Amino acid sequence: DIQMTQSPSSLSASVGDRVTITCRASQSISNYLNWYQQKPGKAPKLLIYAASSLQSGVPSRFSGSGSGTDFTLTISSLQPEDFATYYCQQSYSTLWTFGQGTKVEIK
Amino acid sequence: EVQLVESGGGLVQPGGSLRLSCAASGFTFSNYWMTWVRQAPGKGLEWVANIKQDGTEKYYVGSVKGRFTISRDNAKISLYLQMNSLRAEDTAVYYCARGSLGADDYWGQGTLVTVSS
Numbered sequence: 392d393i394q395m396t397q398s399p400s401s402l403s404a405s406v407g408d409r410v411t412i413t414c415r416a417s418q419s420i421s422n423y424l425n426w427y428q429q430k431p432g433k434a435p436k437l438l439i440y441a442a443s444s445l446q447s448g449v450p451s452r453f454s455g456s457g458s459g460t461d462f463t464l465t466i467s468s469l470q471p472e473d474f475a476t477y478y479c480q481q482s483y484s485t486l487w488t489f490g491q492g493t494k495v496e497i498k
Numbered sequence: 499e500v501q502l503v504e505s506g507g508g509l510v511q512p513g514g515s516l517r518l519s520c521a522a523s524g525f526t527f528s529n530y531w532m533t534w535v536r537q538a539p540g541k542g543l544e545w546v547a548n549i550k551q552d553g554t555e556k557y558y559v560g561s562v563k564g565r566f567t568i569s570r571d572n573a574k575i576s577l578y579l580q581m582n583s584l585r586a587e588d589t590a591v592y593y594c595a596r597g598s599l600g601a602d603d604y605w606g607q608g609t610l611v612t613v614s615s
Contacts, residue, residue, distance in 0.1 A: 392560070425601040427543075434593055434608055435535075435543060440601035478543050482600040485557045487533075487545040 393417050393481050397490035403498040410466040412493045414479035419459045423483035426455055426464045429492075430475045438477075439464065469495070500524040500604045502594050507609030514584050514613070520577040520594030520606055528552075528572040531597030534579050536590035537608075544590070547579070548597060562588075584613045 394417035404410050414424065422442035427435040437446045439455035442462055452467040466473055474497055479490040506518040520532070533548040547558045547568040556568050567580040577594050591610050595602035 423600055427602075429543075434605035435602075436605070437601055437603050440599050440603070444599075446601075446603065480543075480545070480601070486559060487548070489543045489545060492542040 392486055393420060393484050393488055395479055395481055395488050395490040397477075397479055397493050399493060400491065401494040401496060403496045404469050405498045406469055406471055408469045408498075410469050410473075410495060412464045412477055412479075412495075414457075414462045414464070414490050416460045416462075416481055416483075420481045420483035422458045423481055424455070424457065424462045425480045425482060426453075427478045427480065428473075428475045429478065435478065466495075500596065502596065502604060502606035504592060504594050504606045504609040507592065507611045509612045509614065510584055511615050512585060512613055515580070515582045516584065516611060518579040518581065518592055518594075518609060518611070520579075522575045522577065522596075525596070525604075527570075527575045532568075532570060532577045533595045533597050533602050534568060534577075535593045535595055535602065535605075536588075536611075537593070538587070538590045541590075546592070549577070581611070584611075586613050589613045 396415045424442045426439040429435040443455045454465045476492045476494045478492050501523045503521045534546040549556045549568045565583045569578045591608040593608045594606045596604040
């Protein structure tokens, strides 16, 4: 199975900060990389698909980049509603896998 | 509006069985792959299984292979997960999700499965 490793596992940031989360795959996955946001007690929400395509309705402060094994999710200016846990997911292989998550907390 | 509503969760003893259902609406169900994802209490997301539009292809994470069966009924616009030989480590919230463009773009609210004696 393809392993996905996110870093950091958690971070503290302030409203207005630029935040970057990285995700590394154990083998090349081309651009088959998705990002999700999950708030406590809620279902995950798709933010970015195919590494850099913004899902409809998602604010433009969210962006994704990367290909091969290394990927990045960037929030250009953190808003109060962005405090949540973020997961990457590969869909390159027939067995999809998630990263372990990155919790973004208020500083 | 796309809606996915899971049901069938509950408390079951180790070794028992449970069948989850996911009722879909607001889109042409038969045109999409469908997925089950679970989340153990306080843990991250784990992809469990998915199924092709016509049910001819199914894939499972290793930890459930041979115990869980994903299926769908396009006439009833429903997705299912039959879970047998349940273990404590299967305790989780189970989500169904719609597959599109290589991602899971819509999710249900989840149903809790608790495996305990």
